[in-house]
Amino acid sequence: MDFDWTNDQIEFRKMARDFAEREIRPVAAWIEGRDQPNGLGNFPRELLQKMGKAGFMSCLHDKEFGGNGKGLLYECIIAEEFGAVSPAAELARLVSCALFGMPLAMFGTKEQKAEFLPKILAGELIGAIGITEPNVGSDTAGMKTTAILDGDTWVINGEKRFITNGSQADVLSLFAITDPTVKAHKGMSTFLFETKTPGFSVVKNYEMHGMHGMRVSHLAFNNCRIPRHRLLGQLNQGFKQLMMELDKERIALAAESLGMGRACIEAALKFSQERVQFGKPIKDFEGISFKIAENATLLEASQLMVHRAACKADKNLPCTKEAAMAKLFACDEVIRICDDCIQILGGTGYTCDSFVEQFYRDARLMSIGGGTREIMKYLISREVYSQAGYSSKGA
Ligand SMILES: Cc1cc2nc3c(=O)[nH]c(=O)nc-3n(C[C@H](O)[C@H](O)[C@H](O)COP(=O)(O)OP(=O)(O)OC[C@H]3O[C@@H](n4cnc5c(N)ncnc54)[C@H](O)[C@@H]3O)c2cc1C
Incomplete structure (x- = not known):
């Protein structure tokens, strides 16, 4: 067992801490939105771009698509350092590049990665992950949102709630039922879903106890048609x-x-x-x-x-x-x-x-x-x- 950090990890932590002090600290109170009456702070979109440009969205992704491949331990270093200054900004970052990005990194084709990852990692696009629904929380196997193939398009219907970055996101890693005749373990699939798709709407952003700078949203999908090639990984392996x-x-x-x-x-x-x-x-x-x-x-x-x-x-x-x-x-x-x-x-x-x-x-x-x-x-x-x-x- 080796409990020592490498020189590279020490240097990386220093870089993350310097960035947090220089770029996040000055806007942390604004993100929290102390002057806002309704529990909604300010979503740090510009800051996410700065994080991306400085390479702090890249750890879990291949160099080929704008990543640096350093891995999860480095991702944890960023989460610690940014979380120590603005937990809400850090979660917005983590959700976009890691929670949205991981299914894409793990199961996406080269074409899918090339289309979305470089812009996500640069902070130019915002990602989110859609699992939870009004009647589905801990028991994800009870998922109700469906994606049914019709010719060359998937037709998506359902609702997702408590989706971090939801109302700000350009693209979601979306989990939906593709075979309602079997248990979800064998009938769920993952999709890349662009929020500009007709039929998509933001029902509301939640007012919350904490994390005021995050946008956590209720989303609705009403006959949203997305191309067949937006399936992420294998059918029914979601x-x-x-x-x-x-x-x-x-x-x-x-x-x-x-x-x-x-x-x-x-x-x-x-x-x-x-x-x-x-x-x-x-x-x-x-x-x-x-x-x-x-x-x-x-x-x-x-x-x-x-x-x-x-x-x-x-x-x-x-x-x-x-x-x-x-x-x-x-x-x-x-x-x-x-x-x-x-x-x-x-x-x-x-x-x-x-x-x-x-x-x-x-x-x-x-x-x-x-x-x-x-x-x-x-x-x-x-x-x-x-x-x-x-x-x-x-x-
Ligand atoms: C601010 C915020 C951001 C979120 N962001 C996202 C996101 O980006 N994407 C997304 O998909 N989801 C997101 N979620 C949803 C989150 O993952 C769920 O809230 C969580 O998984 C719990 O689900 P639930 O709220 O429906 O509670 P429920 O599952 O209804 O649980 C209610 C209570 O019952 C308990 N319970 C349930 N089942 C059992 C059991 N078998 N044994 C013992 N106790 C049990 C739970 O522990 C809990 O205490 C977010 C939630 C919040 C609050």
Whole structure:
């Protein structure tokens, strides 16, 4: 085992951190939209282009299509560094280049990749991923949206909800049922869907507890006709493709949690050093310093789990259990970290004068999106029973 970062990884993290300070920090409050009354901040479209031009959309993609092929561990470094400054901007980036981009990278033809990837990776097009529906959340196999072949076009009907980047997206990785006569595991397929297609509409953007700079949308598809060649990968293999995509998605989401947790701990360290009560800095009280100790430990454990899972994914090793464990742990513990850091900051932590209040709200998403904590526990128990040689049925 080797726990040291390579020089290239250290240099890459420095570049990502410099970019975050130079380009994201100055617009972070604008993205959060503190002046907006309705819980909608500002979607950072221009910033996404800057991220793309600087190469921060490229890690999961081949050089041939504008990528750099560095892999998921590098993607995690970006998620940590950008997530530490603007969680909403980071999720918008991650969804476009990784969550939209991964099914295309893994299952797309050369022509499909050449058509969409260079523009996505440059931040010129925005991508999104469409899985969740009004009646389909954790149980993705219950999907209702259909894609039926009619001559040379697929006709798509249905609804998708909670789609990050939804109203801003130019193109979706869209999951739909192509054979309603069999179970979704054998009758789901993936499509590249352009939102300029007639019949597509944005029903609404959700007002949310946190992540105000994201656009999370309800989308409708009414007899949308797309060309036959927009099928991504093999017909009726969509469920398998989705499961492969989700392992990587979960690791990257957990990595963003690391950034949020780190930023809050750094703020708590600084505050507890400077804030004096009863004649001494509050860090000199065990009630404060032990909170720092506990949260630093949680963060480090989260880092180890996320980075290990990413390394396994980069080696193309099975990582469903590690991805689910990393997501469960990092995404749950970041909520506790943010909560404790608000406590350390006292009244200041509860006000909007401190970003910790915002990160506490933002962090709450992480144990819901990309699979809830309950579903992570289900997956982990299934894998653990199965690895121990027991039937995983019912686990
Ligand atoms: C801000 C935001 C952004 C999102 N972005 C996207 C996106 O870009 N694309 C996309 O497709 N989706 C997206 N989602 C959807 C997200 O993945 C789902 O919300 C999530 O998978 C849970 O589905 P659900 O909300 O329908 O909850 P449900 O599945 O209805 O679950 C409700 C509750 O029941 C629990 N539950 C369900 N089944 C079980 C079980 N078997 N055992 C124990 N407990 C269970 C859940 O854990 C949860 O606590 C987003 C969601 C949010 C909030």
